[in-house]
Amino acid sequence: MAVFEAIATTYLESTQASVTFSSIPQTYEHLQLRISARGNITGSAGHPMYMRINGDTGSNYSNHTMQTYGGSSLNADPYVNFAYVYQAGRVVMPNSNAGFYAATIIDILDYRNTNKNTTMTGFTESLSASEYLSFYSVLWNDTAAVTSILLYPPSNDFVADTTMTLYGLNSAN
């Protein structure tokens, strides 16, 4: 048994509105998502990527971000009690250069510990026409074990060659 294991990978061969990791094994300590994503919202160079956990559509998600735009503007934002995670990552859009995909790494701590809400940290970026880099955190205000994760752009689709891999980190060798 490896300590760091790939649970599932989704590679899009065509456009798709969302990606769901379901039936997540309840055997790891922590999870990590690594994502390379591009969407097709016209007129935009980049958008946040949304997330829901366990199909929860209630206003149970909070999210804090700090970011730089274009290497000059620095700011921070809270997104509190949303019905989805506002920024679970970033998605490059068509006004960005062709071939650019946004890179995101999300660490999900103690995802199956029912004594605590689920919290995450993440790094994401979308480069090219709209340069953006952000460190952020996520709260799902629910102590249930995480069994599924839904990721989706604000509208339209992820495009082909978007890839997402979910890893599990064990706490024993």
Added chain:
Amino acid sequence: MAAAFTVIDHTELSGSATTWTKSSIPSSYDHLYLEFSARSDRGSSSRDEMTVRLNGDTGSNYSVTQMFAVSAGSIGSQRQSTTAIEKIYLPASSSTADTFGAGTLWIPNYANTANFKQVLIQAACEGATNTNYEWGLAVCAGLWTSTAAVNQITLGILTGTNFVQYSTFTLYGVTA
């Protein structure tokens, strides 16, 4: 093929504790990586800081450079010399119930005896709040000005007294 990650220790606190310490860390790995999900018992506050000390050194041999956000609209940065690596934000007693801070520490080349030790840290004090200073994000570069190999890590609380029950700490050895 050798495993890249090996679990050195995993602890989930069964009750409150002033510190988490891992001693006798083997020198056989290349790097150390730690994931924590922790909360402070600091009273009448939504936020506290976690501290990192190496090899039990309580001297003024640490510094930390931090990029942080604790309020809407702005990002700050600072550097200070201290008796521990600080500025690692955690939720405290007034934060959203059952919510623990999430973060990671990366200590590259921890067993090297030629160079000072650096600690790269990501930390978040999450909570269902948009009130300034009740939440916090931090990316920190810690420095321990010692060439000794790291054989002990101690995590503590800056202002409060204890980590609360269910705080977890997972230390990995990473092989290059």
